[in-house]
Amino acid sequence: MSVDTVSLTGWGRTAPTTALRFRPRSYEEAAATVRGCGPRGSIARGLGRAHGDAAQNAGGSVLDMTALNRIRTIDAGTGTVVCDAGVSLHRLMEVLLPLGWFVPVTPTTRYVTVGGAIGADIHGHNQHVSGSFSRHVQELELLTAGGEIRTVRSGTPLFDATAGGLGLTGVILSATLRCHRVTSSWMSVDTERAVDLDDLLERLCAGDHRYRYSAAWIDLRARGRATGRSVLTRGEHVPRYALPARARRTPLAFRPGPLPAAPARVPEALLGGAPAALLNEVRYRGAPRYRIGELQKLAAFLHPLDGLPQWSRAPGRTGSVRYQFVVGHGQEEALRRIVRRISQRRCPASNALLKRFGTGGPGWLSFPVPGWTLALDLPAALPGLARFLDSLDEEVATAGGRVCLAKDSRLRPELLSAMYPRLADFRSLRAELDPDGTFRSDLSRRLSL
């Protein structure tokens, strides 16, 4: 097992802290690490795609789970997969697609681990149909404080605390997943332009039930009557029989390009002001007003960011903040107000997505609840951003909504219990299961989880 001292951040590259990083290759090594961790505790880390400080642990131990990456069994008949927690969704896609199966839920990047997907109870563009990731997990093996390994079945309190529990109940070692049947690796994509926010919400309400995947890119630079104008893309897996002849020869091919290297540093000036507004203009005008049935490769549709140089990853030295919140149905006025405030401020927001959520996740700290979710990236160096986001938090909390903890790096701790009503249950289960606080992260310290 390799051990080193490293300075770690989340994907947003804010608030670096230093920890001892262990890279266990077996359950025994993982258990030994947890048993031997000092007073500052330990936390599991996958591919570090969480934007904030969820997978770092200042002065303590961090278990890099990516060496535990075996796919143990695949039942090609039922689509049930048993795999280690360090397996990435990318790897699962490579292995499962040729067998006619697809991961039940994928975020907009494939480069997350199964452990991270459960720990953050991630959602995808199919959230309104399929719910969040942990709904498709039958059981998991959890390494708890003291180094004991428990099998945790879906539907039990420990499962519900672990799903979305940000690694704070223990280290997930393996999981049994139910996958989704597909007969090709192609998507049929419908694109529409929405002239403003109301138009978008209407289209999402009217048509979402007809699609498995749906999300809208929203132009947060547009103001006035165009506020909230968006490009809505929705898609379906194409059945093999509907493919054109050429694609039918290798219907399940999955050969996305390699992950482009992230630039060391992108000048903030490139992302802000006029260039950003112009890019948005081009993106909006460049999208078809209405187009149906466009055939797209799966990766191009679901993971467009994985194919791009990662601009948003590194604006300047101070990194970026991803802000994602959800407010319930009936709270459209709050959503409108927030969108208006963001666009009036002319924030250089990038990767802004708006989506309609369906039924929430089982986890006590799972983020999704039925309603509207908006996510955007902002450079952390933006003056006044801290207070601005605080004021958005207030609006979100007042509307009964919540912000996403896996992306958070700045929430005011006082708002947490209003946003997550099951927080008390989570805390008491943790107090019982892990009285000494073996599992801790920078996020758990910051938010007193």
Added chain:
Amino acid sequence: MKDAFGAPQSLLVLGGTSEIALATARRLIALRTRTVRLAGRPSPALESAAAELHALGADVRTVDFDALDSASHETTLGKVFAEGDIDTVLFAFGIAGDQGRDEEEPLAAVRVAQTNYTGAVSAGLVCAGALQAQGHGSLVVLSSVAGERVRRADFIYGSSKAGLDAFTQGLGDALHGTGVHVMVVRPGVVRPEPAAETVWAAETVRAAGTVRAAGAVRAAAGFASAPLEASPLTTTPDAVAEAIVTGLRRRSETVWVPGSLRAVMSALRHVPRPLFRRLPI
């Protein structure tokens, strides 16, 4: 823990009655700070500073700390860190001394050096060790422009700040990559704020710009009314506090207040000594 904008949740101030430190604490409490430890020599002023910050909503306690008693630093400061993580430590203790008298009384001069430099060396190393052990945190040290190019008029104070400044830079390099951030702050002449002008504009979007502009206007006004008294090198505790908060956000290593000092001092640094001696500064 600090958030993405470098705003700490817990703050330890050494020199708990310092005006600059209190202005900084007020700003940080308005952001995320909930725990404040004010270290200093016990005095009514220290207690009233604690009461004032407590009224703003923070959990405040005072800690006995004497910069001149280096031997005690390990225990007193160690105790503070043992109670919980400290996200930001602010070194604000220091004395200006009295140049005229200090030249006459070597022991008085030594006191300046011991407070500003030796005291900071021992306290600095203790805090650096504790921050390193917790794997994160910022150490903010108030140096002074007086240490950048030492003048005839205050070379005893200036040389102590020069030592402090060099020590802090070295410590910052030693801690580079450990998750601990060290920041040197070099204010010009700090004058108390005229009462009406407490600038809270920092809350607004164009904060940085506004304050800087306001500072420049104020400096210009000061210059016009009292050419020998004030200059663009003058600043206020609140402006220093704002620069510290911005520096924390940007994880800066060096902060000049006002910012224009950076250019002024880089020119002054190269002025030959015969000429420098004759400059009216």
